[in-house]
Amino acid sequence: MGLPRRGLIFAAGAASLALAGAGIGVAATHDSSTTPHAAASPSSSPSQAPPASPTDTPVPSPLINDQTDAVDNVGGTALVQFTPGSHLNVAATAESPGQLAIDPNGRITLQVTMTNAAGDVFSIAGPAAVGTETTDQVSVLDAGKGLTLDSTQGDSCTVTFNRAAESGVQGTAHCATQTQGGAVTVTVPFRLFLVAT
Amino acid sequence: MSLRKLLTVASVVAAAAAVIPALPGEAAPSGGCPYPPNRPVLTLTASPSTVVASKTLKAFGKFTQNNCGIGNASIAYQRRALVNGKPSGAWSTMRTLTTSSSGTYSTGRRPLTNEQERAVFTHSGSFPTTTSSIVTVHVSEHVSNNPSTLSSCRIHIAGSNYPAKANRKLLIQNRGPSGHFNGWKTLWTTTTGSGGKYSTTHTVACNTTYNLSLYTSADSTNTAGRSRTVFGIKTAK
Numbered sequence: 001m002g003l004p005r006r007g008l009i010f011a012a013g014a015a016s017l018a019l020a021g022a023g024i025g026v027a028a029t030h031d032s033s034t035t036p037h038a039a040a041s042p043s044s045s046p047s048q049a050p051p052a053s054p055t056d057t058p059v060p061s062p063l064i065n066d067q068t069d070a071v072d073n074v075g076g077t078a079l080v081q082f083t084p085g086s087h088l089n090v091a092a093t094a095e096s097p098g099q100l101a102i103d104p105n106g107r108i109t110l111q112v113t114m115t116n117a118a119g120d121v122f123s124i125a126g127p128a129a130v131g132t133e134t135t136d137q138v139s140v141l142d143a144g145k146g147l148t149l150d151s152t153q154g155d156s157c158t159v160t161f162n163r164a165a166e167s168g169v170q171g172t173a174h175c176a177t178q179t180q181g182g183a184v185t186v187t188v189p190f191r192l193f194l195v196a197t
Numbered sequence: 198m199s200l201r202k203l204l205t206v207a208s209v210v211a212a213a214a215a216v217i218p219a220l221p222g223e224a225a226p227s228g229g230c231p232y233p234p235n236r237p238v239l240t241l242t243a244s245p246s247t248v249v250a251s252k253t254l255k256a257f258g259k260f261t262q263n264n265c266g267i268g269n270a271s272i273a274y275q276r277r278a279l280v281n282g283k284p285s286g287a288w289s290t291m292r293t294l295t296t297s298s299s300g301t302y303s304t305g306r307r308p309l310t311n312e313q314e315r316a317v318f319t320h321s322g323s324f325p326t327t328t329s330s331i332v333t334v335h336v337s338e339h340v341s342n343n344p345s346t347l348s349s350c351r352i353h354i355a356g357s358n359y360p361a362k363a364n365r366k367l368l369i370q371n372r373g374p375s376g377h378f379n380g381w382k383t384l385w386t387t388t389t390g391s392g393g394k395y396s397t398t399h400t401v402a403c404n405t406t407y408n409l410s411l412y413t414s415a416d417s418t419n420t421a422g423r424s425r426t427v428f429g430i431k432t433a434k
Contacts, residue, residue, distance in 0.1 A: 111245045
């Protein structure tokens with residue numbers, strides 16, 4: 001080793017700091033856990049969450065009730081706009097349609113994933129009624145910029161619907177997320193329509 | 198060699214061994230922001246959460262530390278079966294994906310049965326083993342619906358289910374016209390045969406318009422499925 005003693009001591013200290021940086025602290029958000037064999041740091045690895053057993057994870061019900069609801073295939077388009085930043089277009093086609101369900105009381109539920117050739121994704125799932133919905137699940141992947149957004153994992157989203165009928169839905173999703181470069185707002189006007197499959 | 202020197206060298210060796218466990222020829226992940234010393238976060242989004250068998254599920258996520266992407270990291274994309282709504286068996290890796298320089302990864306696939314999914318990064322470089330949250334993917338049975346009208350006010354429907362399953366009960370149901378749905382009414386039933394195929398003919402009311410869909414209830418490995426609705430089937434004598 002060509003490093004003088006001070007260099008060695010500094011390198012060891014830096015390595016230890018790096019290890020501590022990687023190993024100390026609990027999962028930053030609820031969506032991350034550590035497996036029992038993580039053992040990241042030889043110095044300390046406190047506060048590791050216990051591993052989840054198979055029965056620990058509740059299994060949610062499907063969003064759409066196929067038994068009672070009428071389910072239509074829908075296509076659509078969306079413009080995903082980033083502020084600051086650019087925009088991208090995605091679509092759901094007849095080959096890979098979304099679903100629009102309506103229950104006997106006229107309540108509409110959506111489950112649509114739109115993509116493009118670049119691998120970008122916009123997805124919306126949940127109730128649709130004229131006005132503002134806060135419970136819809138919205139996710140976005142901008143593959144080129146490396147931006148992901150998921151309202152089920154801490155990002156905030158609301159969806160404003162200005163049309164919600166069995167024949168079609170129109171609205172705008174508004175989301176905010178944090179990136180390495182700072183806060184980004186994402187606005188996604190979208191339109192869905194019935195497709196024959 | 199003095200005790201101090203020995204301790205210093207030993208700590209460097211120990212740190213290097215822990216920091217660089219990557220296999221020979223395998224590039225270690227890089228990126229992330231080490232301060233403050235928070236653990237990395239691995240996310241997984243699977244969309245849609247209920248997918249019709251034969252349709253594409255998109256899965257994507259990001260591996261970050263303090264919102265800084267960790268690139269060149271190997272992510273094991275894993276599944277575990279759900280049987281009767283409960284996890285069954287061990288996790289198995291479907292694909293190994295590599296994060297982009299910004300820490301993202303994505304893939305697409307066509308699942309056949311209900312399952313749970315997760316993403317796992319195994320300790321490499323300076324980053325500890327990190328596991329995403331578990332997401333549930335419901336897969337509904339695909340039922341095709343190809344009706345035709347016959348003489349004497351009969352409707353013939355043939356099709357199949359997917360994944361192909363025999364002895365599945367199908368309910369042939371009628372609804373109001375598009376925009377006027379007020380529930381389903383079962384007109385008759387049939388059962389799938391070998392290869393999940395079915396073929397059924399039924400006499401219905403004459404000079405009536407039907408809007409038909411087929412429904413099959415959930416079983417141990419798939420959620421309930423509903424075919425497309427075919428509108429405007431008019432019967433005649």
